[in-house]
Amino acid sequence: MSTFTIPEDASTVQPNVADLNAQQALAYHSVLAFVNSSSAERQNFFFLYGHGGTGKTFLYKALVAHLKELGKVVLVVASSGIAATLLPNASTAHSRFKIPLEIDHTSSCNIRKGTPLAQSIVDAYLIVWDEAPMVHRLSFEAVDRAFCDIMNVPFTGVHYKPFGGKTVLLGGDFRQTLPIVPDSGKEESVDSSLTRSYLWNSCMVLHLSENMRVDSSSANNQLDFHGMNFGRWTLSIGNGTMPARSFKENQPADWVEIPEALLIQTVGSPVQTMATEIYTDFQQRYHNISYLTERSIITPTNRNVTEINAHMLALVPGTGRSYYSSDTLHTDAADSYRIEAEYPTEFLNGLSFNGYPEHNIELKVFTPVMLLRNLNPAIGLCNGTRLMVIYLGHYVIRGIIMGGTFSGKTVAIPRIVLNINDHRWPFVLKRRQFPVRLCYAMTINKSQGQTLQSVGVYLPKPVFSHGQLYVAVSRVRSASGLRLLIINEDGIPSKYTRNIVYQEALADLLDIADVAQVCLVFHNFLF
Template sequence: MIQSLNAKQFEAFSTIILSVNNNLGKSFFLYGHGGTGKTFLYNAIIAKLRSQSKIAIVVASSGIAATLLPNGTTAHSRFKIPLHVDGTSTCSIKKGTHLAQLIQQASLIVWDEAPMTHRHAFEAISRSFCDLMDIPIEGPGHRLFGGKTVLFGGDFRQTLPLIADFGREQTLDGSLTRSPMWSSFTMLKLSENMRLDNSLANRALVSDGYTFGEWVLALGDGKLPTESFKQNAPSDWIQIPEVFLVPTTNEPIQSITSDIYDSFAEKYKNTIYLTSRAIVTPTNAKVNEINDYMLQQLPGLARSYHSSDSMQVDTDVPESFNESYLTEFLNTLTFNGVPDHEIKLKVHAPVMLLRNLSPSNGLCNGTRILITFLGENIIKGTIMGGSYDTKLVIMPRIVLNVEDKRWPFILKRR
């Protein structure tokens, strides 16, 4: 793997290994857009350290990113980060536990997709690590993350922390770059696109001298010309070149699905084919519409699964309150990140987990699975992609607790 690193990757590799071997306790941020080989570099560093019997703890902000890393898991799961963090939060890690001992013995912490996580979470981890390593949390002798070498990575042009009901300024304020710790980070940059630059499709899609990969980078850097659609309105719209668009017809869903999933009838069992394609939509309503259409393209009969919905309310709430919300009404409620009351599935349908069922077995939020069996109480399938590729897994029924300020109760959807 080391021999396959390009110049920038090797420079970053050497810098990080030097910090670990000399116990310098530096904090790094590996900055690079998608396709620059961040994951490959992580894996090379992790393999190098583990070959020396050193411990590298590997986490990511999302489950799907965690599955691409060796023994990776989500950061919130690994470090017991509170769901709601502020400037004084700490993690629920007690001294003397196996997790505490693992962190104390670790030589490196690797954290992918870091820009997606609120800065208070990083600050909470740093305080917790200092406590575990018996290092002052602030003042003389203070060292970030308890003196551990940490490697964060990601792309600030992608998803920033999601803060409900707040605007641009609050979202930016939650970014890692707004943390007081940021000035102590060493920035490592990757710019060569290892994935797109050699792609035939990328070289074929050219507009105004830009290949598709170059155009996406120019978009992220704010270098594309903008225009305004209304008088005195901000100039914040861009024109997408026609060559980058899917030709539209009177059936737009058929157009995009046939373009992205070409030859679907012959390749629907091919996991490489499935994991190399995705359709991203701005709303859940469109997700459902596209999913329903694609499910119809699969052979065989669909099986419907229905949730069991109930309410969790305070004990001092009068009995009449429970009677005011019928089960039929609860069944109609929809929430972000939670399955609807009815799910239709078929064997060979690809699905994605929405919860961390068992990170140690590759079952994380974002794990993609190809269904092989639909039972009454369980679903069987094989994991697609990542370090757990082709592993056979079983998913049971689980209870999802949903809190939404629109409703005066917690929905329990099983």
């Protein structure tokens, strides 16, 4: 079995201030200037806005390292478990700040004054929160109310300061998918964004635009579509500026043409074609962890993910093992006996839910799986962590973490009880199962935070929400590592697909790419 060492990038290299580019250095010194300021009128709320590869993680680490050297307290959180594993001593924001899962306009976090957590917030000189755009604005407002209470700062009025006056640096990319709002449309999705919060009026936006990740080799620059190289092309998709057309009358013009160089043509099974294209020499390399780590197929829906994973599993030699869940009902209804009789165990076993394991999980040794829950972020076991299975036991599954800070670490995954509360059913389903699923393929939403060498984007149906196409095409460093297979409504390969961009979600994020302009903005704040 081969071993894998993650390539050095912004998530693993030790930060050195001398290595910061002009935009990173400007943001670095600006945040520190306000952190060290004793003025009551100082700026305390920042947002670091940059697409993948602009070095946000590297900048966070540089700030944290500097303040830690000075003996100052820094709290580091991220909106996803994957992002948290790339940051020093980080945890997920919801677990660190006790953010309620069910939230409304009056919610606050369950942080009691006098507790160690409350004291760590009081002592913190800086709070870093990565991947902020994927969190509902109500969560930030709940944290704001909690911080104001802990810091004894009025929540409203002339003396109000965001987050109780604590210096907070959020970061991320609003071009990516917005917070998930069940059964919602465009208006609800846009309204859930942080830019629609009352907090946004107090935020200073720091822009990063220089891509430090995309390969600048000649092979990567061969793509020339509408006069753009690969990096600019992906950004034009994220910004919604790619030339688009409409194929039906009274329909939005959001269909974009994909360059021929990126397309896969097929005359047979699309799934088989995609699998062969991305998982080359699979029969010889199916057990190679480096090979599995650097590639994946991504697609919009769980149904397509399941289809691709089943196809790949059948190609792995050896006998697999099936793990069946224990499914029971929990209900407070007065007629609980009737509900239990109406929904027998066999019916419960057949239910599938997004983000939860299936009743029947089929695995083989050397297959890749994705963790579906935060089990122990301190050792890399986060929602979204990928592992290669090396042992299939009755009570435990062992695997090796693929990629990220904890790459190569051997860990054990137990069965756990998951409470599934779906508004479609009059009960809470308690499912005891291993919190994993095969991940030769993953949904586009799950791929956020992943950086791969070879990605196949399988689109039997178009994307259905803001930022999904941008996320899909920006998972790779190079155009040579990206391939798309698009199937139109007639079942025929196509070069056109939808690109959904809610411009309302980007309207408040003026792109200041000129360093001289940014310097002028910060000069006005600093002096």
